[in-house]
Each structure stands twice: as structure tokens, then as C-alpha cells.
Amino acid sequence: NSDAAALSSNTVRVVLGQEPPTLEACESNLTSTGVVVRSNVTEPLIERNPKTGELEPKLATEWKATSDTEWTLKLREGVKFQDGTPFNAEAAAFTIDRAVNSKLGCNVEGYVFGDADLKVKAVDASTLTVTTPEPDPILPLRLSFLEVVPTSTSTTAKVREPIGTGPYKIEQWDSGQKITLSTWDGYWGDKPAYAKAEYQWRSESSVRAAMVTSGEADVAMGLSPDDNIGDLGVDYPNNETVALRLDANAAPLNDIRVRQAVNYAIDKEGIVNSLYQGKHKVAAQLVPEGVVGHNSALTGWPFDLDKAKSLVAEAKADGVDTSKQISLVVRSAQFPKITELGQVLQEQLGQAGLNVKLKMLETSQHLTYQVRPFPKDEGAVALMTQHGNQAGDAAFTVDQYMLSTGAQSYFGTPEFDAMIKKADAASGDERKKDFEEIFAYQNDKVVQFAHISHQTGIIGKAKSVNYTPNSSSGDELRVAEMTPAS
Amino acid sequence: MLIYLRKRIVSSALPLVVVIVGVFALARMTGNPASLYLPLNATQQMRDDFTARNGLDQPLLVQMADYFGGVFRLDFGQSLRTGQDAAAMALRAFPATLQLAATTMVLAVLLALVVGCWAALKPNGIADRISSFVSMAAASIPDFWLAIVGIWVFAITLGWLPTSGVSGASAWVLPIATLLLRPFGVLVQIVRGSMVSALSEPYIKLARSRGAGELRVVTHHALRNAAAPALTVAGDLTVGLVNGAVVVETIFGWPGIGKLMIDSILQRDFAVLQAAVLLTAVAIFALNILIDMGYALLDARVRPVTVKA
Amino acid sequence: MPEPLLAIDGLTKTFHVAKSASGNTRLKALDGISLTVGRGETLGLVGESGCGKSTLARTLMMLETPDKGTVTFEGTNPFGLRGKELLNWRRRVQMVFQDPFASLNARMNAGDIIAEPWATHRSLYPTSKEREARVRELLHMVGLRPSDARKSPQEFSGGQRQRIGIARALALNPDVIILDEPVSALDLSVQAQVLNLLNELQKELGVSYIFISHDLTVVRHVADRVAVMYLGRIIETGATDEVFDHPRHPYTAALMSASPKLDVSGTQRDRIVLRGELPSPLDPPSGCRFRTRCWKAQDICAEVSPEPQVLAAPDGTRHLAECHFPLDSIKGLTGVTAAVASAS
Amino acid sequence: MKTAAEQAPVKRSRAAEAPAASSEAKAHDVVLQVRDLAVDIRTHRGTVRAVNSVGFEARAGETLALLGESGCGKSMTAKALAGIMDPVCDLADGQIVLNGTDLAALSAKERLKFAGPGLGIVFQDALTALNPVYTVGTQLGEAFRIHRGLNARQARAEAIDLMKRVGIPEPESRVNSYPHQFSGGMRQRILIAMAVALNPRLLIADEPTTALDVTVQAQIMQLLRTLREEGQMAVILITHDLAVVAEEADSVAVMYAGNVVESGPVSEVFADPRHPYTKGLLESVPVHLERGAQLKSIPGSPPELHDIPAGCVYQSRCPLVQDICRAERPALRPVTSPVNDADAGTATANVPSGGPSRPARTAACHFSEEITNA
Amino acid sequence: MQSSLTEPPAAEQLPADSRQPREHTKESKQDGKLGLFRLLLKDRFATASALILVVVGLTALIGPALMGDLATKQNLLFANKAPFTVAHGWEYFLGSDSLGRSMLARLVVASRTTLSVAVPAVAVALVIGSLWGVWAGYHRGWRENVSMRIADVIMSFPSLLLAVVVLYVFSPSAANIVLILALTRIPIYLRTARAESAELQSRTFVDAARTFGAKPSAIIVRHVIPVVLPTLLTLATLEFCYVMLAESSLSFLGIGIQPPDVSWGLMVSQGRQYLQTAWWLSIFPGVAIVVTTIAANVLAAWLRIATDPAQRWRLALPRKRLIARIPVKETQP
């Protein structure tokens, strides 16, 4: 394997869970697209530091709110696209227009901007103003999801192989086999250590692990604790939180005591320690540490089966039909050991005296349960959800999951909705505090969620590569941060 | 022969249409793909846009008419997932599967012939018992399990073979070995059975009475007669491989049509699914015709020119 | 002349087959066959292999549909029958098949095989007791033991199987039995047993037989009248002794002479050995079908198909032959042999 | 241990061959001598003896007929001679001396050398005995490829030659036809051609015409006669058609339940049977009788193989049965023949080669002498 | 070598009273069954196979009632305990799974799901495919053509799509998996049955039945099906194996049997993640599949010969070395 060895000295080989459907920049919030494109091929105007959660300059050097609804950005100069055209305000404006205001149906549009249209104006070559219809304190954060493309990019169709300003350009994409990136000489920043990055994909996590073990790959994404990768496995907090979302619109979950009982009945410690070998953290809220709004004071529900039982009994005594079936809806293969987790939950809720039926569904079916409009006549549903807040701001979580009209929320209260609206409009410390309160309030008064754990991701990493994964590595794997271990 | 071929091709056309119509209708029964392609918090407006953009709001019959109109213009639509031409995606994936299936079947048939003949020489003898045990076990081991064990043993522990991928000849070994086992196991049984009965035919005795030795009797006289049932079964197994090497393709990252199909199904990528099914169905019909021609090659009695109408 | 039990007129049957050398796809297996069978009479049917004997039998049994021609059984055409009447006809006309191995289902035992017809004709022996008694009776009639009812076909020798076939045909008390080479698979002593059985049945029950066979000795022994077939046509019919002793069609003469004789004197007989093979029924010769192998053939034979001629028979029976140049009835075979010797 | 055929030059023209063959083998030389042949079959009822102490001899240029009831072991004997028995059958005992070599003592592999040049065999069922998937040319040529090492083209030429020899018209085009494209009679000829391809000293024909009609039968018999005379072959003809035996054979061996019960020249045996079975058989022939008259037949059926009685095998059906028949099995003994009294004294059951030119007259019956008088 | 296996005593020795033929038939049927059983005992492999199948069948039948609770009882602290020790109690002799459940109990419970998927799937496909094929082959003509084209359609149809549709439109349950597997395997039987039946309908004994005026349905039942059945049954055992594997492949792809139901296929599929840490999770159910299919195949091969009157002798054949020569008395002249 001397060939491979020679190659590996200047190429880093990454194995992913699936082939990116496209490398289109405006779809880069899709995990498998973003992991290749973001910060490697294309770059955003503003970048969020996954470690600190702070926003940092990238193609924009400065930004500030010039009014309630207007933000002005100063752009970096001397940056070129990989096709040789210069990066300027026109290109930045074009990027925003293309992603947010066009008929392309970009994924990132829905994900980050909702149906709000932005007004963008290139004031001069290096100045850009963005106007929002409503005041938006986190617009810069939202902009960090937009990868900048040149004006030559099609506005009528998505492009599979984008041109960007990043340190790597797409050298070749052998459909079905691999994608090769190579360094671009005209990059404005530092030249990365690896001349090439090669992406392959295998859907079995054990195979991905095996590839690192056998030296066929340098970095393997998304491994499971049972893949037996030994000391080649590197853990990192991946921002994902697992919880049950409880539907309070049907008996018996329409009684808060039953929802509390669910929380008491789950042995979170046991699950984390036994199923996930202690690598995950017991969760008390939907966002992990590091996300703006995380309430570190929350301790969550203790495991207390007796309490759970008595709560169920109480509810029953009050006429709640606790024998009604609760569907525990789980998406198969969503994350490692999810089937086991489902079975554990079913068993534990059963012990509390609830009648739980486990429903393992494939993605598309699961989605019909996950987002509005929810299926009718399904009875009580406890939906297992894995939520990852990539943006680092609780608003992305709360608007979706807790607002009574939220796309992924079963219910809420007017009071709670008001709290959320207030927090959304706030900024700075106030914003932080508002969200912390919201999480506490949900646990106290709403109880739509039974939180289980904050997950830890595992990547496999060959000894020959130096790289420290962080909470965004799963979405944005910066090759430039990798160096060969000499 | 040509007339026969033409007839067969014409008579395959209608079933092909049925297959496509079936796939078309069934696929749309699995629900609107909007939620798969739109962000979780997409608004109803966005969903409606998506549905309209992809023509999914039309009545099924209209969609189908559109589709067949496209097919006649050789336009099979675009992939929802990748935005590429659906037919191109299917055509790109197909050779990988075909190569894998063909190599596997050729090896399986050869191996099964050797082992099956060996077993048939002495029915109920030691060789027969051993080979039937081994072949039955081979036929009943789950392929994904074998694949993973294979990777573990040959790629990780011994380091002889790459774990997966398509680069280089050595990457073929594990997928083929995994796929091979069931066809091999089934075919050994079939070859053995038909060999045993072929060897008891009077013409075999006559060949012996001409002084033909055991090897010659087996390879020259019995084999060709025993081949027809093996051909039938090999055909069915090949159909299975062409259509369903999904598991192996999934595990070994083999960019084949089976993987493409399951992905398209799970991702509700209708155009790609339809193109892939159409392609494999054509291939399967062609395979069936080839097999019928194989019979004719093996045995003059079934040549269409001489069979009774 | 009394009304015959079964009359066949102009029966023609064509098979569609894949192309022959000349591109023909229509095989005329029967070409205008006319025959009659009287009550209690045995009609012998002889002819070269593949000339259509079995096809005729199968057509009579309505296993094949004729293209043309009529069959009349007691004044009615069985092909027009439906329902009950058809069943009744089926009951009255039965067949013993050529191959005793293939015509019995190896997975049934002899008793079930013989009783099988009653599954359709339930009214015949309504109770199982009656059926069992009748099976025993039939077994006895064909010379098998009652205990044989339990054996399966492969436990019987060829002769015994043929007897089971006969018992099955008799199960419905038919009036006509078509026997397609019933004894050619049997060895001599068994053959004698079967022929005796058929004979007795005819005497007792007045059954009519159509008896198909290659073995002329046997035909001569059982048949009242003989019909000789060649390539789908009846080329000669007449009373058995008349046809055997005074064949008028050259083919009949050749057939007679080819039949080996049990003559222990050791002297070699002169015999007519026909030249060439039976022509393919797909491409039969023009005119007279036998002309390609006939030593008497002349130009006219290739052009005009001979019509059946009524020939004078010394004993006054009706003797028909389809030949432009029928043989002299007085000269008999010796003359023929001389003719062949000079021809070759 | 080389046979004459093997030492023969690789390619000989057909014309040169015939005289050579006749000089090698003088007429009436004993080609094959079978002594005490016994064949066992392993069945689920235990091992049974299907052929028991069978002995006869076949002479060059002559035909020996094997007669007997269905299932009496004729085909089994033939297969034993040719060394192609079913896997459940074993050669239990006896000698098969072909031209001085005891085939029974050879290993299966050594025997292969004799299959073809030494003896040829023709089966009854011409359709199943030909391999349906090969052209007749391939099958005819195979013997030459195996024994003479000819290549495909040469073998084909030989095959065409053979087809001419057995009277198949247009052999050049028909050599590429498949068996199913031939009529029954032609298939039978091809089988015969295959059997005589290497000019064997012995030809075994097992019911070669049973499936055929009389005109074809006559042609086949004539062909066999011609071949026998040309090549001075010994022919063993198995049939149950007494008329064929009478016309074709020189001598006859009558078998019953695995045993030879009578043998001798055809004319003598048929004129003067010395075993009650032979006699019964001859009487069953439907000749010279009133139409519809009762035919004579032998009552009863032969004993089942697993249930062969001690004593005479024919005892259950014999009109002459006595106590001694139940106790002792009669051996095959010479019988006096009014036709051939002179030889009778010296004849034994198994005549050593070089013996008298007329086959001996033998019968296995305690009362063979009485039968003539009866 | 005369064993009790020999056929019923020769006819002559039977009670001559033939007025009681009914009893005779009964007797002979019993004889037949007994004979088959004895024949089975003679073949060691077939006997062992039959035993295995009986054990598996019984396990599936009564096992879940005995061990159902044990199979679902989780103990997260007791996960992935190694097999072959009774230190933790007999129920953990085969180790525990990733949720600390008894492997033994789960194997037992899974056997029922496995069989209740495989057996009905095979049976439904067998019955429908065979009857259809026999019917099409018997009548020939357009019925045959249309049927074969339908078979082509099903064969070239992606069964996975069907699986997803069924699971989507209905819900993932054993019954629906049976439906999918049965539907997609029908062509196999259809083709075989058609070919055999088309050949059989031209046989003379079928013609003979026609000459009695028997109806096609009666002929099919009486003559065609009994002859075709052994071939189809042999095919069905091979298919039995296929169906179990297909079910596990569906599980692998996430669209098969869904927890908390458990089948061998699902166990193999889920256990694969633990191959390197807890091999027994997938090896034991895998072995169960292999052993069951081998047993079914061996028994089917045996049964096929044993029920074929023309081949039955093969089974009772004494081995060559055991030949006992039958002494033959003979007088010397």
C-alpha cells in the first residue's frame, strides 16, 4: 500500500454516511452537502465560531445594524472566486437574492429565513445593506448560513458543483464513488496543509470505522459507540439533543400529570451509561450548552418510577383514560442505537403503567408525524425527535418546537407564545435570559418534552491526521483545520 | 430466430408498460415528498410551491400521461434529490450492478457445475453429503452478515482486501464472494439433481458402451442435458441480483442500481425510481429472452424453428 | 346393410406445426377418412408408423377436433353433443391407449385408476360399496387379483398394466372400445391372455372394437374387417381374410410380405422390401401418396389421386382399394415378389 | 493386453476393411463365451439375483437369439456383457470371454477399451438412447475420437461413412441433424451404426425393432444381416418376437426368471422344444387359428425376483411339475435331438472355444426327454 | 436383509375375504404412513432434520407462552453478557443482548415471528402460484400467455418498492411482510407449475381422463396437482430459506419486522452492529436460520423421494458392502 501511503501524505480521505445529493451552495445546510462545501469550497460572509458561539468575520469584515430593520456589512477586499472573478458587494447581494428571494426553493431559505424576503443593496464594491421586513436581531447569524457564489451562477437552476472563494475547489466528482477537492492557488487566506481532500461514502457505520482502522480513510464521520474503533475514535459534542415530544391533544397525554409521569419514568442515567457508554449527557432541555439561551440551572427530571406510577394513578382517578394507547413514533436508523432506545423507552413507560406501542417508521413516514400538519386520529403520540441547533441560538429551537403554531410543536399556551415572541425580538443578555426562562417554563408548566440526552458524536480519525472536531464538525468539516501528523 | 426475437420483444412491451404504470402509481401512494425536500419549518406556501413545481398536484392520470409523453421524447424527468437527469443517473449506476451480477453469476455457475457434478457422481456418497450440506448452509446465510464478517476478517484482521469501494480488482473480491454464496448454494442443488437424473438416462449408458470414460461422460454427455434447469434457476437468480443486490451495494458502497433504487424509494425520488425500474425491467426482459435462446443453444429440440406451434 | 354403429365420413385433421423444409406448416394427419364399424364387429386398422392411426383414434374420442368430415354414432354426431348427452356418449365409447406406461397415473393405485371414470359418471355405481364390488369384478374379468387393486402401476408388468387400462375402459360398460396397439408392448404369453380376454368380452357383451396394431398376425386373428392406412388415408379395406390373402394395393402387399413368419424350415422367404422412408406427412407426394415407394408407379400416379375402387372379392365381401393399378387378386404374393425382383 | 481392433491402423478405408475382418474371424469361430453369469440387484427388499448361471456362446457370422418373457433378465444380461449395468446392479459371478479375454475380470477402466472395438450394443428405445442435444454426427463420431484419436473433422467424415453404410440417404446433410429430426426407423439405424462403428467382433441388439412397424423392422433386420455378413460379427439378438427369431437367428437361448432354460439351433428348438416354457411360448402364437378362437397361453405369471422358489424356476406354471422339480433345480444339460443326434453326445452346457461348429442343444428340465413324447 | 420394511405380505397371504375391502384400504393407508415413518428412521440425516423441525415448530408454538416475559425483561446493567455460562442463571446461558434481555428467550420468541412470516408467506405464494400456474398450463393458449406476462411483471418489479408502499399505506407488521413476500414470490411457483402442468396435460393418462368426460378442474385436482406437488414442495423449502433471508434483509434496510416484534432476521440484522463486541447477538439467530433451512431442505429432498413410488426404493437401498448373497440351491448334473 505504498501508493496509498504516498497519496495520504498530501491527501486527506474522508468517509461520509451518504453521498451528497448536490454541492449546491444554497443547500449547504443539508448535512451531507454542507460537510463538503461549507468553508472548504465556498465561504459565508460571517462565520460562527463553534467553540465560542461568537460570530467572526469571513468575507465580511464588519457588520452593524444601521436601523431597526437594516444591517450594513463591510466586505473583504481582494478576494477572488475560483473562476477568477472578483468577490464584491454585487456578488454578496446576488448570493442573498438567489438563496432567499428567488424561486429556486433553496433549502437554506426555509431553514434560516422562513418566508421573509430580504432587500439587499450593494452600496459600493465593498459595502452591502440588508433590510428585513421586521426587526431581526440575529440577521448576522442567519447570514452565516449563506455561502457566497459569483454572479455567474445560474438563478434558474441549482448548480451541482458551485464555484466559491474557499481554499479548495472541486476537482472531480465521480458520481457514486468519490468527490475530490484540491487546493486553489488564488485563495485569499492561508494555504491549507492538505493539497487534496477526497470524500467517499458508506452507509454502514461499521464499514466507515473499518476503513479508518484498515487505513483506507483518514476521517470517518458519524460512528456508533459499538463500532469498536478503539483509540481512533474521537468524541465531540454534536449539538444534537434527543427527546420525546408529547402530544397533549389526546388522552392520556392531554393530562400534564401523565406527561410528568413520562419524564419520571425514563431512566436517563441508565440509558446514557448503558446504551451510550456514558458518552452522552442527560438532557434537561432541548439545546445543549453553547447555544444562546441554554439554561444551565435546569437539572431535569430525576428517574423516579414510584412517582411516575402515582402520577398516572392520580390522573386515572381523575378520569383520564390512562389505558389508552400511546404511539411511540421512532424513525429507524436516525442515530446510533435508536431501536434499542425505542425499546427501552417502551419498556420503561410501560412500567409506569402506560400503554405504549412502538412504531418504527422510515424517514418520510416519520416526517408526517414530525411536522405540521400532524396526522389526525392517531391518538396520543410520543414522537422521538433528534434536534440539532446548528445556528447556536435558541430562537431556532423555540420558534419551531414551542410556539403553539410552531412547525414541530403540538401545542403551547398564549402566555408561553408571548414569552417566545418577546425573546425573539430581544438581543444581548436579555435575549439570553428570556430563553433560559422559556426552557424552565416548558419544564414546569408545559411539559411538551421529555428530554433524554445531549448526544456526543464520534468521528474516526487516523493517527496520521491532526484534527480536533467541534460541535459543528458534523455539518461543516473544515479541511483547512486538518494537518498531517508528522 | 429473428422473427422469434421480434415476437418476444413485442410481447414484452406491454408488461413493461404495466411495470412502469405500477411503479408510477405505487410510488405516488407513498406520499408527497415535499416534507423530505423542504426544511422542517417550511410553510404551507412553500409546500404548495414544491408540489406544483413538480407537478404532483395534478390528477394521477394526467401525471402519468405527462410522464409517458416524456418517455417517448426520451425525457425521463429530473431527480428531485440531485437535480440530475433521471435516466442518466440510472444509466450510470446500472453498469456497476451488471458487472457485479455478471461476474458473480459466471463464477457461481462454474463453481456450482464443478461441485454439483462432483456430488452427482456418487449420489448419497460422502462428496454428495458434504457438498449438499455446504451448499445449503451457503444458501441460507444472510448476505449482510457475511459481508460484515468478511470485512472484519479479510480487511481488518488480515488486511488482505480493501473493506469496500470500487477501486481496483481486489475491491471486487468481497462483494462478489458475498453475492456468490446464495446462487452457488442453490445452483449446486439444482445441478446435482439434474445431473443425477441425466446420468441415469439411457444415452449415458450408450456413451459408456462406446468406451467413454467417466470424465467424458460427465462433461460431454450429461452436462449439457442437465444444464437447462440450472439455466432457468440461474436466470431467476440473476434477476434477483440485477434487481436486488441492494444490501451488498449498500454495505460496500457499490454505486449500483439497487442502491440507487432503494435510495430513490426512501427519498421519494420518483423520476429516478421510474427510470431505474424501467431500465432493470428492460434488462430483465432481455435476460429472459437470452435465457430462452440459451435453451435453444443447449438443446436443438426447443429451437423455435422446430417446435410445434 | 344394417345401420352401422359408428360411421366416419371424410374425416380430415390438420396439425399446425413449425415450418418444414418446404415451408409448409400444415400437417394433414388424416385426409378424408371414411370407415364404418358395425355392432359387435372388430375393425382392424394397420399401417406404417406415423400414418395417422392414433390420430384417428384420438379424433374419434374427441381429443382432437377434426377440420372436416362427420362422425355418426347411432345416428347422432357426438361433436354436437353437450352436457348430459355428451357424458352419455363418453360412457359408451372408450379407448385403451397405446402406451400402458404413460396412460396410467403412477401416483394412483390400480383400484383408483379403474374407479376413476365413476367420479364423473356418478350415477353408474352410486355407492362406494357398489363401486368396490365392480372394481373387483373388473379386475377379475381382466385376470387380475382383487388384492391387486392396492398396487400402484409400477408394481405391474407391462402386460398387467395394459389389462388395467382395459379394465378402466370397461368400467363404463361401453359399446365401442378403441384399442390403440393394445398388445404391442406385451410378450407372447401375455399377449395371448389379453387377446383371449378381448375375445370373450366381445362374445359376452357384444362390444365393437377398433383394433389398431402393427402386428399383422394379431390383426388377422382378431379382426373381422381390416383397413390399411398410408399417410393419412385409408388405402384399402375389406374382410380380413380377403385383404390378407388377396391384397390389392401394392402397399398392403408389401406390408404383408414384410411381416415375419414363424416358419422354422429355415428357408429364406422372398419379400418385398420397400425402397426409401415414409415420406414426410408435411410434404406428401402429389397424386398417389404411395407412388414414391411403389414399384408399379407410372406417370399418372404423380398426377391424379386415385379414387377408392370397389373390387371384386371372391367371397363376395366388399373390398375397396385406392390404386390406379391394383394388383391382380389371383396372382397373390408370388407374382409380386417376382415383379420386385425384376424391378430392383 | 491389446485387442485386434486397437492394433489396427488408425485409418482404414471401408473397402479394405471388410476382407480383413473376414480373414481375421473365420465363420463359426466362437467370439463370445459366457459362463455362469450371475447378476445381483440391490433393492429395498434386499439383494436379489436377476440373472443366474447364464451360459451361452456366440459365433462369428451367426446370430444368437435370446428369447424370454418380459422381465426374465435378457436386457440385464446384455448390459452385463457390455459392462453398463445400473449402479444398483453387480456382476456377482461368471466369465465373459470375448476373443480370449475375460471381461468380467477387468476393472471398469480397462473395460472401456473394449467398449466399441470389442463389442457394440443397440438399445430398444432409439429416442432415449440418443442424446437429444448433440447432432447425430457428433455422436456417431465419438467412438472414433475416443478410440482412434481422430479430430472433429475426421470423425465427421467417418460418421458420414457410417451413415452411408446403414443406408441413410443424404448423409452429408443429415449428419448435422439432431435425433428428434429423424424417424424412429432412422434413429434405430443410427444406433446400429454407432454400435458397429469400430467393427466390433460382437454386436448386441436388445429389441432393436419392437417400437417399429413391420416394414421398417424388415429393413432393420436386413441391415443387421448385411453387417453381420460383411464383418463376420457375432450378433446377439434379444427379442420376444418368435417370428423374428425364426427368420433371423441361427441359434437361440430361451431364458426364464434369470436362467437359461433351453438353447440350441433355432430350427431344432422351435421344431422340437425340450422345455415346457419354450413349448408354451410357441403355442401362444396366434397363427393358423380360427378367428376369435381361444389362444393358448401359459397360465400364471413368473415368480417375483425376491421370491424365486428353490428347485425349478418354472415349477409354478409347469404342467409337468413333480416333486423333484420343487426340490432340485435342474441344470442346463445336453439333450438328444432327433435332428442332430450325432453331436448330442459330446455337447456340454458350455462348449469350450474351438468346439464343434454346430451349437449344442441343451435344456434345463428334469423331464426334457419326456416333452417330445408328450 | 428382509426387514420389516418390505411391502405388505404377498396378496395370496392376505385374508382371502374380499368382502371387506374398506378395511383393506384403511389398513393399507396405515401401512403407508407407518412405512413412511420407518423409512424416515432409516435415514439418519432425514430423521435428525425432522427432529429439528419438530423442535423448532414446538418452540414457536409454546415457547413464547413460556418465555415471552423473559424475552422483554430488560436490564440495562446486564447488557451484552457472554454466553455459555450458567453463572447468571439458565436463562442467560446464551448470553444477554444489548438491553440485557435473555438471548435464549428472545431466540425462542423470535422463532414464532420468523415462522409466522416465513410459513404463511411460502404457503400463500405456493398455493396461489401453484394453482394459478397449474390452471394456466393446463389450458394453454391465452391464459398461459397472460399469466406468464403477469409473472414477468411481478418478477421485474422492485419488491423493495412494494415493501415500502405496503408499510407506508398499511403499517409495518408481520402480516404485511407476509403479503409482500408472498406476492413477490408467486411467479416462482407460477412458472414451475405452469411448465410442469403444460407438459402433464399432454400426457396420456390425462387424455384418458378426458375420455371419461372428466372436467378440467377434476383432472387438475386428480392428475396434475399430485404430480406437480413434490417439485413445488421442494421449491417451497428452498423458498422458505429465501423468505427468511429476505425478511432479514428488509430488516437490514429498516423496512422489515419492526421492534418490539422480534424475528431471527431482525436479530441478525441488529446484532451486526455488535459483531465485534458481542458476536452472539447475530451468530445465534443466524445459526438458527441456517439450521432450520438445512433441516427443511434435507427433509424435503427425502420426502420427495419417499413419496415418489418410482424412486422410493432408493431410500431403502442397502449399502453395497452389506450385500448378502442369496444362496441358490442347484443340482449338479
Ligand SMILES: Nc1ncnc2c1ncn2[C@@H]1O[C@H](COP(=O)(O)OP(=O)(O)OP(=O)(O)O)[C@@H](O)[C@H]1O
Ligand atoms: N399433436 C400433434 N401435433 C402435430 N403433429 C402431430 C400431432 N399428433 C400427431 N401428429 C403427427 O401426425 C401424424 C400421425 O401421427 P399418429 O400418432 O396418428 O401416427 P400412428 O399411425 O398412430 O403412428 P404409430 O404407429 O407410431 O403410433 C404423425 O406424422 C405425427 O407426427
Ligand SMILES: Nc1ncnc2c1ncn2[C@@H]1O[C@H](COP(=O)(O)OP(=O)(O)OP(=O)(O)O)[C@@H](O)[C@H]1O
Ligand atoms: N435398476 C433396477 N432395479 C431393480 N430391478 C431391476 C432393475 N433393472 C431391472 N430390474 C429387474 O430385473 C429383472 C430383469 O430385467 P431385464 O430388463 O433384464 O428384463 P428383460 O428380460 O429385458 O425384459 P423385457 O423383455 O421386458 O425387456 C426384472 O424383473 C426387472 O424388474
Ligand SMILES: [Mg+2]
Ligand atoms: Mg400410434
Ligand SMILES: [Mg+2]
Ligand atoms: Mg429388456
